[in-house]
Amino acid sequence: MTISLNWDLDSIFAGSSQSKALKDFLDSFTHDLADFEAAELLAPLTDDTQVVWVETIQTLYELGAHLNQAGSFVGCLVSQNVKDDKALQLMAQIDQLGTRLGTLSTQFAAIAAEQADAAWTKLTTDTDLSSVAFNLNEERDLARQKMSLELETLANELAKDGYHAWDRLYGVMSGDKEVKFDDKPISLGQLQTKYEDDPDRTVRQRAFALFEESWKDIARPCALALNHQAGFRLTLYKHRGWDSVLQEPLQRNRFSAETLDAMWSVIDAKSAKLLDYFAAKAKLFGIEKLGWIDVSAPVGAVTKTFSFEDAANFVIDNIRTFNPNIADYCRIAIDQRWVESENRPGKRAGAYCTSLPLSKESRIFMTYNGSYNGMLTLAHELGHGYHSWVMRDLPYGARRYTMSVAETASTFNETLVRDASFNAATNDQERLSLMGTKLNDAAVFLMNIRARFDFERAFFEQRAKNNLSVDDLNELMVSAQKTAYKDGLADYHPLFWASKLHFYITRAPFYNFPYTFGYLFSNGVYAQALAEGPAFSDRYIALLRDTGSMNTEDLAKTHLGLDLTQPEFWETAVDRVLADVDEFVALVDKLN
Numbered sequence: 001m002t003i004s005l006n007w008d009l010d011s012i013f014a015g016s017s018q019s020k021a022l023k024d025f026l027d028s029f030t031h032d033l034a035d036f037e038a039a040e041l042l043a044p045l046t047d048d049t050q051v052v053w054v055e056t057i058q059t060l061y062e063l064g065a066h067l068n069q070a071g072s073f074v075g076c077l078v079s080q081n082v083k084d085d086k087a088l089q090l091m092a093q094i095d096q097l098g099t100r101l102g103t104l105s106t107q108f109a110a111i112a113a114e115q116a117d118a119a120w121t122k123l124t125t126d127t128d129l130s131s132v133a134f135n136l137n138e139e140r141d142l143a144r145q146k147m148s149l150e151l152e153t154l155a156n157e158l159a160k161d162g163y164h165a166w167d168r169l170y171g172v173m174s175g176d177k178e179v180k181f182d183d184k185p186i187s188l189g190q191l192q193t194k195y196e197d198d199p200d201r202t203v204r205q206r207a208f209a210l211f212e213e214s215w216k217d218i219a220r221p222c223a224l225a226l227n228h229q230a231g232f233r234l235t236l237y238k239h240r241g242w243d244s245v246l247q248e249p250l251q252r253n254r255f256s257a258e259t260l261d262a263m264w265s266v267i268d269a270k271s272a273k274l275l276d277y278f279a280a281k282a283k284l285f286g287i288e289k290l291g292w293i294d295v296s297a298p299v300g301a302v303t304k305t306f307s308f309e310d311a312a313n314f315v316i317d318n319i320r321t322f323n324p325n326i327a328d329y330c331r332i333a334i335d336q337r338w339v340e341s342e343n344r345p346g347k348r349a350g351a352y353c354t355s356l357p358l359s360k361e362s363r364i365f366m367t368y369n370g371s372y373n374g375m376l377t378l379a380h381e382l383g384h385g386y387h388s389w390v391m392r393d394l395p396y397g398a399r400r401y402t403m404s405v406a407e408t409a410s411t412f413n414e415t416l417v418r419d420a421s422f423n424a425a426t427n428d429q430e431r432l433s434l435m436g437t438k439l440n441d442a443a444v445f446l447m448n449i450r451a452r453f454d455f456e457r458a459f460f461e462q463r464a465k466n467n468l469s470v471d472d473l474n475e476l477m478v479s480a481q482k483t484a485y486k487d488g489l490a491d492y493h494p495l496f497w498a499s500k501l502h503f504y505i506t507r508a509p510f511y512n513f514p515y516t517f518g519y520l521f522s523n524g525v526y527a528q529a530l531a532e533g534p535a536f537s538d539r540y541i542a543l544l545r546d547t548g549s550m551n552t553e554d555l556a557k558t559h560l561g562l563d564l565t566q567p568e569f570w571e572t573a574v575d576r577v578l579a580d581v582d583e584f585v586a587l588v589d590k591l592n
């Protein structure tokens, strides 16, 4: 059987964006939503009203699952053909329905916050809701820490044209900007790829100089956007009585400040090891010391290409020797055509995995180009798919997990396939390239993202007192980079705060650190899997299944027997990712 390069969407709703089944589904959803909106507000929670509360909460989850199903499907339609106007129209319709459902959920949480603890505990332990108690308690606790529903509603409405507008303004300023490089028009995003990835150092240098110059042009409005969105957040927190800017991001990621400190301390203590990697790379480039533009530049070369079928088989076969359960899932996903991989114009960029909660399936979107990285992307996305797969029979309210653990299964798969590729490599240039990519990831997660975090924290501290100028921000950025990179580079990137979109995402403050957390968490899990062999398979499933029902510390304690607030777990994880440094150095010495 040959493998299809196109996914099957018809088994979900037949007929693509013209689907009659989808139209009926959305009509019936809209009807149910309107009924729910028109229903009377919940009476105070007592023994007598408990049944109504249970029904109401279950309806809310039902509505959420249905909208998620439609939203994922339409997302797939738009991705496979970005010019599908009907699909775009459906997307806008679903967005609006989502806003209405969001308002109902917020209202519910606010009402829940007002109920007596005893009655609430009874509701979440004695009824069918016990399996989603974690999620319900989380929503209620959060509502309790906020202002009154009236004030929160007002703040939310004002945020649309205030807080979030800064984010959009930044998007327009940076997205519209076009420059000329080698006489060709080029976006700032493309220019960034040039200075980061071009194998020719002089091209990287020229691209970076132009990049900094271009951001300098719009640095003042960027600084304005950053100052004011931060100001909005600080004011909102003040009125809620929150004294730390990390409260919101930590809550969103379900772990404590103690755990975060433990992670950064271990990183700080151990990341100087990467300087050996930098030195070897500098030697390879024939320069004294790496500059900002050299850190992620490619080394060695993998010239092999793989058909999609070969890539899928390589991924599945190698995963099978390690964990047959994951391999079985990957086989199903490929054979049932849950993956769209064709390389053709008109598709959106990037790769993702989206779950369809009612079908209990996922769909993976990517554009496979035959490269080694394409194979890693496939392994990565199949990891996300596996994560949803093992949770598919859980109640909808127990399936929502956070960014901090979202990359566990994906990074796990990726690490496994990277290791297998390294073992299958046939020459030193390949080995150098594979190991270089791995260590580059380590530098990103342990140094680059750390610099972003330190910068943001310092920025908020100062912003509480006054606005920061472009020069202030540059200075803060370089100081954070020097600390994170252990003074290991010849130069730094002062305007990084302007060029990095992540600092401007108002919906996810401190956007980056969960990625470092997730990367190390997954590597820690992988280290334990290696130590335990096949016996780990069941525990791995149990851990993934609980990602929607536990905070991250409890997850690690229950399933790994480890305490994330202590350094040991982080030490094992960081040591694992730095284990390749010596081998990389030896390989460079051998080649030079």
Ligand SMILES: [Zn+2]
Pocket (backbone or CB within 6 Å): 380, 384, 407, 410
């Ligand atoms: Zn991912």
